[in-house]
Amino acid sequence: xNSPFELWLFIVAxxxxxxGGTLGMASGIFIVPILTVFGHVNxxxxxxxxxxxxxxxxxxxxGPMLNARLTNVRLAIVLxxxxxxxxxxxxxxxxxxxxxxxxxxxxxxxxxSAWQMLTRRRDRPANIPARxxxxxxxxxxDSTYPDRALGQEVDYRVDRLPLGMGLMYGAGLxxxxxxxxxxxxxxxxxxxxxxxxIKVSSATSNFMIGVTAAAxxxxxxxxxxxxxxxxxxxxxxxxxxxxVGARTLMxxxxxxxxxxxxxxxxxxxxxxxxxxxxxxxxxGAA
Amino acid sequence: xxxxxxxxxxxxxxxxTLSRGTWLASAVIALGLLLPSLTQQGARIVTVGLALLILLxxxxxxxxLVAFLRARDFPLTAVAVLVLAIIGLSLAVGSLSAHxxx
Numbered sequence: 001x002n003s004p005f006e007l008w009l010f011i012v013a014x015x016x017x018x019x020g021g022t023l024g025m026a027s028g029i030f031i032v033p034i035l036t037v038f039g040h041v042n043x044x045x046x047x048x049x050x051x052x053x054x055x056x057x058x059x060x061x062x063g064p065m066l067n068a069r070l071t072n073v074r075l076a077i078v079l080x081x082x083x084x085x086x087x088x089x090x091x092x093x094x095x096x097x098x099x100x101x102x103x104x105x106x107x108x109x110x111x112x113s114a115w116q117m118l119t120r121r122r123d124r125p126a127n128i129p130a131r132x133x134x135x136x137x138x139x140x141x142d143s144t145y146p147d148r149a150l151g152q153e154v155d156y157r158v159d160r161l162p163l164g165m166g167l168m169y170g171a172g173l174x175x176x177x178x179x180x181x182x183x184x185x186x187x188x189x190x191x192x193x194x195x196x197x198i199k200v201s202s203a204t205s206n207f208m209i210g211v212t213a214a215a216x217x218x219x220x221x222x223x224x225x226x227x228x229x230x231x232x233x234x235x236x237x238x239x240x241x242x243x244v245g246a247r248t249l250m251x252x253x254x255x256x257x258x259x260x261x262x263x264x265x266x267x268x269x270x271x272x273x274x275x276x277x278x279x280x281x282x283x284g285a286a
Numbered sequence: 287x288x289x290x291x292x293x294x295x296x297x298x299x300x301x302x303t304l305s306r307g308t309w310l311a312s313a314v315i316a317l318g319l320l321l322p323s324l325t326q327q328g329a330r331i332v333t334v335g336l337a338l339l340i341l342l343x344x345x346x347x348x349x350x351l352v353a354f355l356r357a358r359d360f361p362l363t364a365v366a367v368l369v370l371a372i373i374g375l376s377l378a379v380g381s382l383s384a385h386x387x388x
Contacts, residue, residue, distance in 0.1 A: 006319065052336060059308040059342055066301035073297060077350055077365050084372040091376055095383050139361055210304075210343035215373045217340045219380025228332035232315045235339060239312045 009039070009049075009233040017057055017241025022257060027238050028054045028180035029113060033106065033268040037275060041230055042283040043099055048225035050179025051217045053238035057181070058210030060242040068146070070203035072196075075141045075158055076211075079189075079204075082165040083212035086172020091219040094177050099284025103276035106178050110269035113184045114262045136161045145200050156197055164193040168208075176216030181209050296353045300346055311339035344373060 012034055016027035028050035035046035065071050094102075141158040158164075167189030174182040183205070190201035220226055274280040318331030351366035 052339060055339055055343060056308065056312075059304045059339070063301040063305040066297040066304075069297060071297065073300065073350065074362060077347070077362065077369060080347075080369045081365060081372070084369055084376065088372060088376045088379065091379050139365075211347055211369065211373075214340050214343040215376040218344075218373060218377045221337065221340055222377055222380040223384050226333070226336055228318065228329045228336065231336055232319050232332040235336065236312060236315055236319070239308060 003229075005039070006229060006233045009035070009230060010237040012039075013053055013234040013237025014241040014244075015237075017053065017238040018245030019241075019257070019261070021057065021061065021242050021245035023117070023261060025113075025181065025183050025261075027057055027241065028178075029110065029183075030264065030268065031234060031238075032179045033110070033272050035230070035234075036103075036282050037268075037271045037280055040281075040283060043102060044094070044220075044225050044284075045227045045230055047094070047177075047179030048217070048220040048227070049231040049234040051176070051213045051220065052226065052231045052235050054175070054179070054181045054213040055210050055217055056235045056238040057242045058206055058208075058213065060239045062207050062210065065203035065206065068203075070145055070199050071207045072141070072143050072158075072200055072204045073207070074139065074143070075194075076204050076208045078136075078139060078141065078161075079165065079168045080208055080211050082168040083172035083175070083208060084215040086169040086174075087176040087212050087215035088172075088219075089169075090173040090176025091216050093173070097177070099282060100276045100278070102177070102284075103272045103282060105174075107269045107272035107276060109174060109178060109180070109182070109184055110265050110272060114265035114269070116184055116187065117258055117262050117265065143200075145197065147197075147199075154197065156200065157195070159195040160193050164189050167193055172212050172215075175209065175212055176219075179216075181213075296350070299353075300349060303349060304342065304346060307338070307342040307345065311335050311342065314338060344370070347373075 013027060013031055016030035016034070020027045020030065031053055032046045032050040035041040035049065036043045039046070041049075062071070066073075097105075136158075141161070142156065144153045144155050146152075147154045167185055171182045171185035171189060174180070174185060186205045186209070187201070190196050190205050191198065194201075196204070217226070271280060275282040312335070314335030315332050318328045318335060321328035321331065347366055347369050351363060351370070354362040354366060
């Protein structure tokens with residue numbers, strides 16, 4: 001770290017990733033608005049750094065969940081068709097959308113994420129096998145996972161794949177457009193549409209977002225948005241935060257953390273709205 | 287049925303690849319950031335580290351492709367090929383709008 005600014009970027013990313021990790025959020029949703037509003041970084045460069053941090057969080061966190069057999073890798077790659085197509089659309093749109101509109105979309109997603117954080121995720125009672133014919137049976141997506149509380153393998157089915165794919169397309173689009181992990185769309189897709197157990201849902205979506213983000217990060221890299229002095233410190237901070245956060249922050253009561261998150265998300269939403277209306281200056285399109 | 291073989295053989299290999307890859311990319315980025323700022327060398331090394339990080343999930347899809355192909359699981363092999371093709375297309379779109387900001 002040579003400049004104070006690089007150190008600041010590193011610390012912001014470390015904090016965002018450590019805090020975000022405890023509640024299963026990638027750090028991009030905090031990093032992009034903080035960089036644009038407080039760091040005066042061009043919004044497209046901030047988005048590129050955000051999406052790089054999403055890859056870092058995904059890859060750094062994937063190992064333990066894969067080894068615990070919580071990740072459904074077959075389902076992941078099928079859904080990645082939808083998320084990478086969404087990312088491709090997001091990349092195209094990001095070149096067309098004006099900076100104020102981009103800030104407005106970001107503010108909306110921040111508010112929705114805050115609202116989602118207040119509503120609790122619950123495991124629905126075990127899937128009642130509806131035995132409706134499913135066209136995707138040949139893909140063998142149904143699986144089992146070891147439930148520690150029950151001390152046994154739990155079977156689960158993958159329901160309503162087309163609906164899940166549709167929502168995941170949206171998640172990929174928002175992820176690429178804003179440089180975030182877009183949990184706000186992944187959670188309804190995985191929990192509600194596909195009806196997966198929460199642990200499987202979290203592990204699988206964390207695994208998938210790396211590939212989703214690689215599709216847009218690759219595009220932003222060749223486009224020339226991936227500024228090394230911005231994305232470099234952000235990625236390092238994110239990796240370290242993901243590793244540290246999971247261990248040390250468990251001590252903080254989740255309820256307090258949840259309220260802190262909602263407050264931060266809403267505060268950033270206000271900033272992005274002010275930016276959208278030109279009250280706060282934000283550097284935009286080149 | 288959780289992928290192939292007991293104990294999640296593929297899962298374990300993917301876990302090792304992603305963990306080691308993250309460390310490698312991070313180490314390269316850290317090296318570049320610690321070099322004196324006056325040299326362009328530092329920025330170039332960080333860029334290499336970022337490229338490694340972006341390629342890591344792509345490598346993960348390639349490993350899955352090979353595993354599915356070996357297991358003669360052709361539907362999932364086709365899915366993996368399609369995902370790689372879409373990522374390639376996204377890169378092509380990015381290079382069409384390439385500019386140099388810095």
